[in-house]
Amino acid sequence: MTETVPAGRLSSVSSGNALELRGVTKMFGALAAISDITLTVRSGERRAVLGSNGAGKTTLFNCVTGDFLPTGGTIRLFGEDVTRFPAYERIRRGLRRTYQISLLFNGLTVADNVYLACRGVSRGRFSFLRPRESDALIARADELIAAVHLQDWRDISVANLSYGQQRQLEIALALAGAPRLILFDEPAAGLSPTERSELIAILQGLPGHIGYIIIEHDMDVALRVAESVTMMHNGTIFKEGTPEEIENDQEVQELYLGDGHA
Amino acid sequence: MALAEPRKSAVQPTWVERIPAIWWALLLVLLTMPAWANDFILFQVMGWTFVLGMIALSLMFLAGYGGMVSLIQMSVAAMAGYMVAIFGASGVGDISMGLPWWLYIPIAIVIAAIFGTVVGALAVRTEGIYTIMITLAIASAFFYFTRQNYTIFNGYSGFNLVVPPQLFGVDWRQPMPFYYLTLGCAGLCYGAVVYVSRAPFGLALQGVRDNPRRMAALGFNVTAHRVASYTFASVIASIGGILLVWQNAQIAPGTAGIPAVIDILVIAVIGGITRPIGPFIGALIYVLLRTFSPDVLLAFGLSGERFKLLVGLGFLALVFFSPDGVLGLWERWRARRARRRDPLTGGEE
Numbered sequence: 001m002t003e004t005v006p007a008g009r010l011s012s013v014s015s016g017n018a019l020e021l022r023g024v025t026k027m028f029g030a031l032a033a034i035s036d037i038t039l040t041v042r043s044g045e046r047r048a049v050l051g052s053n054g055a056g057k058t059t060l061f062n063c064v065t066g067d068f069l070p071t072g073g074t075i076r077l078f079g080e081d082v083t084r085f086p087a088y089e090r091i092r093r094g095l096r097r098t099y100q101i102s103l104l105f106n107g108l109t110v111a112d113n114v115y116l117a118c119r120g121v122s123r124g125r126f127s128f129l130r131p132r133e134s135d136a137l138i139a140r141a142d143e144l145i146a147a148v149h150l151q152d153w154r155d156i157s158v159a160n161l162s163y164g165q166q167r168q169l170e171i172a173l174a175l176a177g178a179p180r181l182i183l184f185d186e187p188a189a190g191l192s193p194t195e196r197s198e199l200i201a202i203l204q205g206l207p208g209h210i211g212y213i214i215i216e217h218d219m220d221v222a223l224r225v226a227e228s229v230t231m232m233h234n235g236t237i238f239k240e241g242t243p244e245e246i247e248n249d250q251e252v253q254e255l256y257l258g259d260g261h262a
Numbered sequence: 263m264a265l266a267e268p269r270k271s272a273v274q275p276t277w278v279e280r281i282p283a284i285w286w287a288l289l290l291v292l293l294t295m296p297a298w299a300n301d302f303i304l305f306q307v308m309g310w311t312f313v314l315g316m317i318a319l320s321l322m323f324l325a326g327y328g329g330m331v332s333l334i335q336m337s338v339a340a341m342a343g344y345m346v347a348i349f350g351a352s353g354v355g356d357i358s359m360g361l362p363w364w365l366y367i368p369i370a371i372v373i374a375a376i377f378g379t380v381v382g383a384l385a386v387r388t389e390g391i392y393t394i395m396i397t398l399a400i401a402s403a404f405f406y407f408t409r410q411n412y413t414i415f416n417g418y419s420g421f422n423l424v425v426p427p428q429l430f431g432v433d434w435r436q437p438m439p440f441y442y443l444t445l446g447c448a449g450l451c452y453g454a455v456v457y458v459s460r461a462p463f464g465l466a467l468q469g470v471r472d473n474p475r476r477m478a479a480l481g482f483n484v485t486a487h488r489v490a491s492y493t494f495a496s497v498i499a500s501i502g503g504i505l506l507v508w509q510n511a512q513i514a515p516g517t518a519g520i521p522a523v524i525d526i527l528v529i530a531v532i533g534g535i536t537r538p539i540g541p542f543i544g545a546l547i548y549v550l551l552r553t554f555s556p557d558v559l560l561a562f563g564l565s566g567e568r569f570k571l572l573v574g575l576g577f578l579a580l581v582f583f584s585p586d587g588v589l590g591l592w593e594r595w596r597a598r599r600a601r602r603r604d605p606l607t608g609g610e611e
Contacts, residue, residue, distance in 0.1 A: 065479060091481040103479075105472040108465070116469050119462050120481035126490060127462040173480065 016079045018043045018181040018211050019064065024073035026059050033059040034235040037073070041181070044211045046203075048226035050219075050246070052255075056235040057215045058100060061183045065097050066090050078180065092121055094180035098173070098187055100215075102166040106159040110150055113158055114141040114172050121177030144172040148202065164195045171202060182212040188221050200224055223247065231255075292445055301437035309437075309509055310549045311542065312444035316451050316502030318529040318541030320495040323455050326535040327464060328491045329471035332385060334397040336526045337404040338378040338496045339503025340518030344408070344415060345370035346424060346504050347513055353423035354416050363427035367504065374500035375493055382492025386485055401523045409515035420514030424507050435508060444505050448542065451498045455538040458494065467491050528577055534587025543588050548573065 019041040026033045034056035041047055049057050063070045064077075066087035075083045082090050105113050118137040119125055131138055145151050148168040153161060161169065167187060174182050184203075188196050196218075203225045206212070216222035222229070223243040231239040231252055239252055246252055296304060317339045324330045349366035352358040361369070381400050385393050408415040426434035426443070434443055458464040466487055469477045474484045507513045516522070525548065533544025551573050556566030584590045 067475065067479070086483070087478040088481050088483050091479060097479055099476070099479075103473050103476040105469045105476070107468055107472050112465055113469075116462075116465055116477075116482075117480045119466065120477070124462055125466060125482055126487070128458055130457065130461045173476075176480070 016043060017041065017076070018045065018078060019213075020074075020076040021064070022074045022076075024060070024063055024070045024075060026056075026063055026068060027071040032235050034063070034232075037237060039230065039237065041211060041213060043078075043180070044209050046211060046225060046227050047213045048222040048229045048243075049213055049215045049232060050217075050222060050229060051232035051238070054234075055232040057232055058185055059235075060232070061097060061185055061213075061215070064090075064183060065095060088120075094178060095183070096174040096176075096179040096181070097183040098170040098185055100185040100189065102163075102170050104158045104166060104169060104173075106157070109155050109157055110145060110161070110169060111141060111154045113169060114144050114176065117141075117173040117176035118144075140176070144175055147175065148172040149198065164191050167191060167195070168198075171199070175206075179210055182210065184212055184214040184216075186215050186217065188216060188218055196221065219247075296438045296441060304441040305437040305509075307546075307549055307553055309440055309444050311546045312448035313502050313505045313509055313545075314526070314529055314548065315542035315545035316448050316505070317499050318526050318533070318545055319448075319451055319455060319538060320499035320502070321526055321530045322533075322535045322538060322541045323495045323498065324491060325530065326537070326540075327459060327467045327471060328488060330386065330488065330491075331390075331394050331527070332382070332397045332492070332495070333394060333401050333523050333527060334378065334381045334385070335495065335499045336523045337401045337518045338374050338381075338499040339506060340404070340408075340513065341377045342370045342374035342500030342503035343424075343507030343513045343517065344421070345373050346507055347421035348414065350424065350427075352421040354421050357414070357416055358421070363429070370504055371497060371500045374503065375496040378496025378499065379489060379493045382489045382496075386488035386492070398520075398523070401518065402520055405515055405519050408518070415515075418515065420512060420517070422512040424513060425511055426508045435511070440509070444509075447501055447505060451501060452538050452542070455498070459538070463487075463490070463494075528573065532577060532580055532587055534589030536586055537589055540587055540589045547576075547588070551576065 017040050019039070021037050021039040024037040024039075025035045037056075037060060049060070051057050059068070062068045064075060066082070066085060066089075070083065073083070074081060077090055077093055077095060080093065082093070105116065108116070115131070115137060118141050122137065142151070142154075145154055148171055150165060150168055150172065153165060158166065158169065167190070171184075171187060174184070187203075188199055191199060200221060203212070203214070214222065214225060216225075226243060229239075229241060229243050229246040230237055231246060233255065238255070239246060239249060241249070295308065299308075317335055320338070321332060321335045324332045324335075346366055347354075348357060349359050349361045349369050350363065351360045359366075381397060384400070385396050388396055408420075409418055411417060426440075428434070432439050434440055459468070466477065466482055469480075470482070470484050470487055477484050477487070506517070510517070529544040529548050530541050531544070532547055533542065534540035552569055555569035555572045559568055559572070560566045580587065584594075586593075
C-alpha cells in the first residue's frame with residue numbers, strides 16, 4: 001500500500017496537522033450552509049462533530065472531500081492547500097470518507113466493491129489486465145472484508161445486503177489503501193445495539209496514526225470514540241473542547257436540552 | 263438500475279472460466295457453418311450480423327457497463343471506413359492514397375479512435391438524455407459534413423471499390439473467407455469486452471455507472487475513466503466499420519446517416535445491453551428481418567420496402583414486454599423453468 005503515498009510526504013505527517021480549515025464558507029444561493037469555519041485537526045486526532053440537523057456537518061464534510069468546492073476560505077490537507085483539488089486528488093493523499101446514506105456499487109459484489117476501493121488509491125486504475133490471484137490488492141481487500149465481518153457475504157451482490165451490512169461495507173471502503181484521515185458521516189445511524197458496539201470496537205481498534213472526524217448524533221458513541229469535540233450550530237462552530245468540557249458546558253446543555261424539551 | 267448481470271467476483275480471477283456446453287455447441291456451429299450454409303447466408307446474413315454486432319457491441323460496452331448511451335458509434339465506424347477508403351485504394355483515384363494495408367488499417371483505427379475520444383470528452387460532461395442528444399447532434403453533423411465535403415470525403419457519392427487486401431493469396435471478400443474474417447474479428451472483440459469487464463478498468467467503469475460520486479471519493483478520476491471507455495469502444499466500432507466498408511465495397515454519407523445511427527441503438531436494445539452477447543443476438547434478428555421480411559410482406563401483398571415496419575413493431579413489442587431485450591426474455595424464461603423444476607428435483611417439497 002505504500003505506493004499510494006510517496007515516502008517524502010509520509011515523513012511530514014507525524015508532526016503537522018491533518019486538516020486545517022481557514023474561514024471555509026459554502027453558500028447555496030443566498031443560504032450559507034456553513035460560514036467562516038476555522039478548524040484544525042492534528043494528525044492522528046479523533047474528533048467528533050456534534051450538532052442538530054441543518055447545522056452544516058455534512059456540508060463541512062463535502063467541502064473537505066471536494067464533493068463541493070467551498071465558496072470561500074482555504075482547506076489544507078496534511079499541510080498542502082487542496083482547496084481547488086478534485087475529490088480524487090484528495091483521496092489519493094490519504095483522505096477517506098463514508099456517507100450518511102450508503103453510496104455503494106449495487107451492481108457489484110462485496111469483494112468487487114472493496115477491490116475497487118483498494119484499486120482507487122493505487123496504481124493501475126486503468127489496467128486492462130485482470131488481477132492475478134497473487135495480486136496483493138485482492139489479499140488486502142479480503143483482509144478489509146474480514147475486518148468488518150463480511151467474509152461470508154464476499155460474493156454477494158451489494159443490493160442483497162442488509163442495511164447494517166451496507167454500513168459496515170462503507171467502513172471497509174474507507175479503510176482501503178493507506179488512510180490518514182477518515183471522515184465518518186453518522187456511521188452508527190440505524191444500527192442495532194450489537195452492530196453499534198462492533199462499530200465502536202472497529203473505530204477504537206484503528207492504528208494510532210489514522211485520525212478521524214466522526215459526525216454522530218448518539219452522544220454515547222461520540223464520546224467513547226473521540227478525544228475532542230466540535231459543536232456546530234447554524235453553520236458555524238459553536239464550541240470546541242474535550243468530551244468532558246462539552247458534556248458539562250452550560251450553553252451546550254441549554255442548546256441540546258432546550259431542543260429536547262421543546 | 264443495475265444494467266449488468268450479477269457476476270462472480272472479480273477479485274477471484276478465473277483465467278479459465280467454466281464455459282457452459284451451449285457455448286461450445288455455438289462455437290462448433292459457427293466454425294462449421296461454411297460446410298452446410300450457402301454463400302448468401304454466410305455473406306449477407308452472418309457477415310452483416312458480425313459487422314453490425316461489433317458496432318452495437320461498442321454501444322453495449324458504453325451503455326451497459328458505463329451507463330452512457332452514445333449514438334456516435336456508427337459515425338466512428340464510418341470514420342474508420344472512410345479512412346480505409348482514403349488512405350487505402352478505392353475507385354476514386356484522386357483522393358485515395360493507396361497505402362499498403364498494414365499502414366492504412368492502423369491509421370484508420372487510430373483516427374476513428376481519436377474521433378470517438380473527442381466526442382466522448384464532450385459527451386461525458388452530460389448525463390442521460392443529454393448524452394444521447396449531444397452524440398446524436400455530432401452524428402448528424404458528421405453525416406452532413408461527409409455529404410458536403412468533396413475534398414476529403416468525396417461528398418454525396420463517397421467511395422466505391424473499397425475491398426480488403428489480397429492477403430495470403432486469399433480474396434477476403436469471397437463469402438467463406440469473409441465469413442471467417444468477420445467471425446474472427448467479432449470473436450476477438452467479444453472476448454476483449456468480456457475480459458475487460460472483469461479487469462480493473464471495466465470494474466471501475468461499472469462503479470462509475472452505479473455511483474460516480476463514490477468513485478471519486480475512492481480516488482478515481484471519473485471523467486478520465488469515462489473518456490477512456492469511449493476510446494476503447496471506438497476501437498471496437500472502428501474494426502466493425504472497416505469490415506462494413508469491405509462488405510459493402512463502398513462507403514457513402516448514408517452509411518452513417520441518422521437511420522443507420524438509430525439502427526445500432528435498436529440492435530443493441532433488441533439484443534439486450536446487459537451482456538456482450540446481446541448486440542450479436544440483436545444484430546442477427548435485425549439482419550434476418552431486413553433480409554427476409556420483404557418476401558413475407560410481398561406474400562401478403564404489401565410493399566417489400568416496408569421491412570422497417572416489422573423491425574419497428576418488433577422493437578415496440580420488445581421494449582414493452584422486455585425492456586432488457588431478448589437476453590432479458592431468455593433469462594426470465596430460464597429462471598421460471600428453474601423454479602418450476604425445483605419441486606421435482608427437490609423431491610419431497
